[in-house]
Every structure is written in structure tokens, then in C-alpha cells.
Amino acid sequence: MLRRLLQAIPLLILTSILMFLLIHAIPGGPDAIYDNPNLDAAGRAALRASFGLNDPLPIQYFKWASNMLHGNFGNSLYTGQPVSSVLAQRFPATVELFLSAFILSLLLTAILGTLSAAYQGKAVDYTITTLAYFGISMPIFLLGLVMQNVFASSLNWLPPSGTATLGYTFSPFNALLDHLMHLLMPMVVLAVTFTAGWSRYLRTSMIDVIRQDYMRTGRAKGVPPARLLLRHALRNAVIPLITIVAIDFGAIAGGAAITESVFAWPGMGQLFIDSLNRRDYPVLLTALLLSAIFVIIFNLLADVLYSVMDPRIRYS
Template sequence: MLKFILRRIIMMIPQLFLLSVLVFLLAKAMPGDALTGQLAGNPKMDAQTLEEMKEKLGLNDPIHIQYVRWIKNLLHGDLGMSYTHQQPVNDLLAGRMWNTILLSAAILILTYMIAIPLGIISGRWTDSWADKLIVGYSYVSFATPLFIFALIMLFIFGFKLGWFPTGGSVDIQVEKGTFDYYVSKLNHLLLPALSGALINTVGTIQYLRSEIIDTKLKDFVKTARAKGVPESSIYWRHILRNSFLPIAAFLGYEITGLIGGSIFLESIFSYPGIGQLFLQSILQRDYSVVTALVMISGLATLIGTLLSDIILSAVDPRIRIE
């Protein structure tokens, strides 16, 4: 196991290098530059002053020199300067990163809290009225775009019923660190987290349902029944244990997938996370922030893939990769 983990970590180095090259080239290929988004609406800025600022910041240097300078700073933990927000990208991401991590963790927890019981019920009692309701719910969730569902949830529970806040991550009136602060934080988190979870459950429900149905027909399950093993024991010790393998394997991919989904959720619910910042930075052409966020997302994807393999081999020792 240790050799496998070390080998995968070493393989991540060239993958991250190729990702950095691709991200940098795509950022440079986009129209405008880091100053265009900031100064486009400034009537006092003339072309000469803009050109002088570009020269000062090294934006007119050859592209390979700009890349080497950027990658050196990246290796030293310097993500650059946000020209739109006029502060280092590290400081800009510090507050928002934890909001996104908190939202992603809440979505993941709620997803499994909802999907696992429904998948077990649907798989164990196939073709029952409960199974038909769950399958119908899965089809509706699969066919509904996340941003449409989030808008409906915001309209009903935020504006119409007023049960949840319609924006932000915490009330500005409460003092940080107090009990009211954490209650407000939870209150702002629940609606976007629940909206994301209700849509994300479809994959887990279908995987678990299919695995339970397939495992029920396996020879070792028939043998256990022939030996007189109680049905409840067969389900918990034989069927469910094997059915959870694909769920465990996709845990890492679920984590990385939440980062992409957070862009819509954070934008719709005005939740101050890196997803909302990513969209704003693209519109404002703040490419230092865009490249930093894409690199962070790529690193998270590689770590999630590694985590999936580790979890899968830990759950089923028969398939450990040495």
C-alpha cells in the first residue's frame, strides 16, 4: 500500500506540470490581460499609461519568461497579485477557501445521509411502491439542472417562505466566535448545501441500488441462504458490504466534483466562496486568480483520485495494489 501511494504521488508531479503549462497558455490566449479588466472602465486611463504599467509588471515579456516567473512564484507559495481586488491572491483565497470547503463537506454529508438509506431501500425491496418512488425521484433529479433547482429552492424557501437567508455566509451584525455567529453560519449554509445534496444523490442511489440487486444474485449469497443464515445477516454482512465498494471508490471523485458544482451554488446563493470568486475573476479578467483556482482544482482532482484508490483498497483487501 505504501509503495502504491508513493508511486501515485510521484506520478502527480508531471501531471501538475502539464496542467500548469496548459492553464498558463490558455490564460494568455484569452482576450485582454490582467489590467484590461481593471482599467477598461476607467476613462482617465490612456493607452500610454496602460502600456507603462504592463511593462512594469512584466506583461510584455516573452511568454516563456512569464511562465518561468509564474511557476517559480507558485513553487514558493506565491499565487500572485489580484489586480482587481488589489491584494495578494493568497489573502484573497484565505477567507473564501474555508467557506467552499465547509459547503462541500455539508453537501457530501447530506448527500450520503439521504442517498444511502434510499439506495438500500430501493435495492432491497425492488419493484415495491417505495422503490418506484425512489427511482422516480432519481429520474427527476437527474433531469433537473443544478442551477434551475437551486433557483427554485432559493425562490421558495428564501424569498417566499423566508426560512433561510438569501445570500452571504453569515449575518454581519453578529460577533465572530460567538454562539450566534455559528448559528448564523449554519443557517446560511443549509439551503445551498441541501440544494446541492438533493441533486447529487442520484448517482449514489443508482449505484447502490444496482449493486444490491446484482449482489443478491451472486453464488455466495445463495450459499448463505442455503445454510440457513438469517436474511438480515445476509444483507448486512454479505450484500451491503460488497455493494458499498463502488460508493467508496467514487468518494474521491465526489469530493472533486463538488468544487465544480460550487460555482453555480455560490453564484446563485451569493455565497462567498472560491466558486463565486472564480466566475467573477473570469468576467473581470483577473487571470492571476483564475490560474490559481484552476491549479488548486487540478490538485484537488488528483488528490481525490488518489483518495478513491486508497479507500477502495482499504475496504476490500483482495484488490489492494502493491
């Protein structure tokens, strides 16, 4: 783990450089902050100097990176608040949506992938495969809009957006229930999108494991089918899936951003899109860097989980 962490340091530095250069490559770049017709030339010059935009690009990067290492992420160009405060307000909502959707997706993947492999070539397998292809082909934003139209507008079962019903005073229990009702649709939309693909990977891996000699030996010895599938087959079949899940972390984050926008969920994804529209570059850079850090952490966790699921795996 220590070796993997040390390897992540140059990767993170390179990623931060590329992100910094991409922000400056956007048409207008950070210079857009002083593109105000009400500012005179002196005001523009003072604003450029205050943001350090007169320095050469390498100097700007080293100043930004140095401030980041000291916990100074700058101030939002839109609200004037420290970026750390802006992110702290949004981060819990994203963690809640991400973890709930991630756990639901893994549970559905394990159930559907195992059933599809166990009943290969039968009606159950064909039904799950059809649903999986539907989930793979359905864009996140379209699925979200369809669910809003069906469950919020037509049936009026669930609230269409937000995190709480405004204008009502609830008891603690009813407030929690109301919040969960708001969470349900964005959680399901995000989970279904990734369950569809992951269940296909698990099905293929399960079929390969089921055909192994030790599985035939277990059946011959009278091991119950459920125990054989869940304890022996699933544990070995899930190892390739760990790689896919770790690689898909960036896609999950992108899906969360779209989902948060559709359902007005006040998290990091919606903040990122709003900051992009407002050209709030300090917030954008910090959000991108946090995403890169979490991608690296997820890949490190994948390495650890390999050895947990299969003790034969060792890293040199």
C-alpha cells in the same frame, strides 16, 4: 501511495501548462488589464512591464511556476491583495459547504441506493427512482432558485442567502444556529444533485452483489437481512461508487461554484466566477491549480479506499 504521488507530478505540470495557455487564449487575455482608456501609451507599457507581459510566453510560464513553488501567487488585479490572502478568506466557507454537502450526499446515497436495491421492483424502488431522475434532470441553479422561492420567500422558514443575518447581535449558540440555517439550503441543493446519480450507481451495484452466492449462503444460514445488507452487501457494492465519486469531484466543485453564486455564499466558487468576470487572472490561475490538486488527491484517496474496502485489491 508514493508511486501514485510521483505519477501525479507530471500530470500536475501538464495541467498547469494547459491552464496557463487557456488563460492567454481567452479573448483579450491578460492584456485586458491595461485596456484602460485613461492610460496613455507610456502607462500601458509600464503596466505591461510590471506584469512581465513583454516576455515570451514560455518565460512568463516559468516565472509564474517558479513564484508558485516559492509560495508567491501574485497579487489580485482587482483588490491588489496577495492572492494567498484572498483565497484564505474564501477557502473555509467552501470547505464547510463542500464537506457538509458531501457527507450528506454519501449518507443519502447509501440509504436510498440500499433501499432501492433491497425492494427492487416494488413501490419503494419506483418512488426512489422517480426522485432520482428528478434530481438528475434538475439544474443546480434552478433547484436553488425554487428552494429560495418556496422556503425563503413563500414559507419564510429559512434565510434566502448569505452566511449570517445582518443587523442582529446573537449569543454564541444562536449565532451558530443562525449560521446553520443559512447553510441548510445550499448544502441540500448541492447534496441532492449528486445523490440522485450516485444512488443509481449504488442500486445497480447492490443488485449485482445481492445475487452473489455468498449472499444466498448468508440468507440460508439465517443471517439477519439488515446485517447481510449493511455489513456484507454494501461494503462490496460501494467499491464501484468510489470511482464515480472520485471522478465527479470536478463536477462537485463546479456545482459548488453555481450554488455559492445562487445563495451568495462567500466561498471559492463565488470568488472564481467574480474573478472571471473581472478578469482577475492571478486569482483564476491559482484557483484552477488548487482544483486540479484536489482532483488528484481525491483520485489518490479512491485508490487507498479500494484496498480498505476490499483487501484483495493490490496495486502493482
